[in-house]
Amino acid sequence: MKKQWFLLALLMILTLALGTGCSQPAETPAEAPAEQPSEVEKEPVVVATMLDSEGSIFGKMIIQVLNANGIETVDKVNFGTPDILRKALENGEVDLVLDYTGSGQYYHPEDATDTSIWNDPQTGYELTAKLDKEKMNLLWLTPASANNTEMIAIKREFSEENGIVTMTDLASYINDGKPFKLICSAGFAENAMGLLGYEEAYGFKLKDDQLIILSSGNTAEMLKALSEGTNDVNASLVYGTDGALDKMNLVVVDDPAQVPPVYLPAPVLRGEVAEVYPEIEGLLKPIFESLNLEALQKLNAQVAYDGKDAAAVADAYLKENGFLK
Numbered sequence: 001m002k003k004q005w006f007l008l009a010l011l012m013i014l015t016l017a018l019g020t021g022c023s024q025p026a027e028t029p030a031e032a033p034a035e036q037p038s039e040v041e042k043e044p045v046v047v048a049t050m051l052d053s054e055g056s057i058f059g060k061m062i063i064q065v066l067n068a069n070g071i072e073t074v075d076k077v078n079f080g081t082p083d084i085l086r087k088a089l090e091n092g093e094v095d096l097v098l099d100y101t102g103s104g105q106y107y108h109p110e111d112a113t114d115t116s117i118w119n120d121p122q123t124g125y126e127l128t129a130k131l132d133k134e135k136m137n138l139l140w141l142t143p144a145s146a147n148n149t150e151m152i153a154i155k156r157e158f159s160e161e162n163g164i165v166t167m168t169d170l171a172s173y174i175n176d177g178k179p180f181k182l183i184c185s186a187g188f189a190e191n192a193m194g195l196l197g198y199e200e201a202y203g204f205k206l207k208d209d210q211l212i213i214l215s216s217g218n219t220a221e222m223l224k225a226l227s228e229g230t231n232d233v234n235a236s237l238v239y240g241t242d243g244a245l246d247k248m249n250l251v252v253v254d255d256p257a258q259v260p261p262v263y264l265p266a267p268v269l270r271g272e273v274a275e276v277y278p279e280i281e282g283l284l285k286p287i288f289e290s291l292n293l294e295a296l297q298k299l300n301a302q303v304a305y306d307g308k309d310a311a312a313v314a315d316a317y318l319k320e321n322g323f324l325k
Helices: 002-019 053-068 082-090 101-107 115-119 121-136 156-162 167-175 195-202 219-228 271-276 279-289 293-304 310-320
Strands: 045-050 073-080 096-100 138-140 150-155 182-185 211-214 235-239 250-252 265-270
Touching (some): 053 073, 053 265, 053 279, 082 096, 096 101, 101 115, 101 121, 115 121, 121 138, 138 271, 167 195, 182 219, 211 219, 219 235, 219 250, 265 271, 271 279
Parallel strands (some): 045 096, 182 211, 182 235
Antiparallel strands (some): 138 265, 150 250
């Protein structure tokens, strides 16, 4: 009997629930799907460079190509000194910068126990890229082949008259006792990855009277002395992509032993931004591959010595080489 009363009570409760079900609030409609992160996060890419003509040219090229392909940018060209630029990249204040592969030894000194790695363009690039990706989620994209490191420059006429193309040729010339005088900075003259390294690698030794050593690293002053033959100078310290080389009809003596660290210019992109804009790497790769030492020297000369606007120089190069219409 108790069981029957229990079943009857349960039936009444169910009937009541069904009868009042229409008064229950309607089911909340499913929310519209949220926008995809790729759409929400597509903020403008902040492009920044160091305070030099080369950085200006590269920065304007990057900005122009990204803009032409629908990627909005913020122009921070000539942002600051190398240390300021690097810190801004690490802190996410900027997204895409122009940097140099050899700098990896300074960014990761704890891993730079063997700095000779940076004397090789490929292994130096690969190690810098690996360390930055693992530690900072920074991506080194394809570099240019133009080595902007400390090198020795001579007059083109002097090079042709004496058959000097490489440091091996120059060492033979010096060892033959022919007239030679180098102007350079004290830092270069006393550096195992500078003049001392060149002497050891190529088997020559300069005497004191074959050197004019300046306390500063102002290569403009040195190249002027070379160009004018001041105090019988016929060789000078130079940075490989210096625009003065093209203007002064000077050439860089090739260094097959890669004595100083190799500094190849390359775009460096924050990993978070690369996820949103994976196409950036492919857009910049052919441009950087097209820029060898001589091409970059000529572009730098147009800005640093002819006074042309970096944006105009960048635009002309990109159009002449089919990267922009």
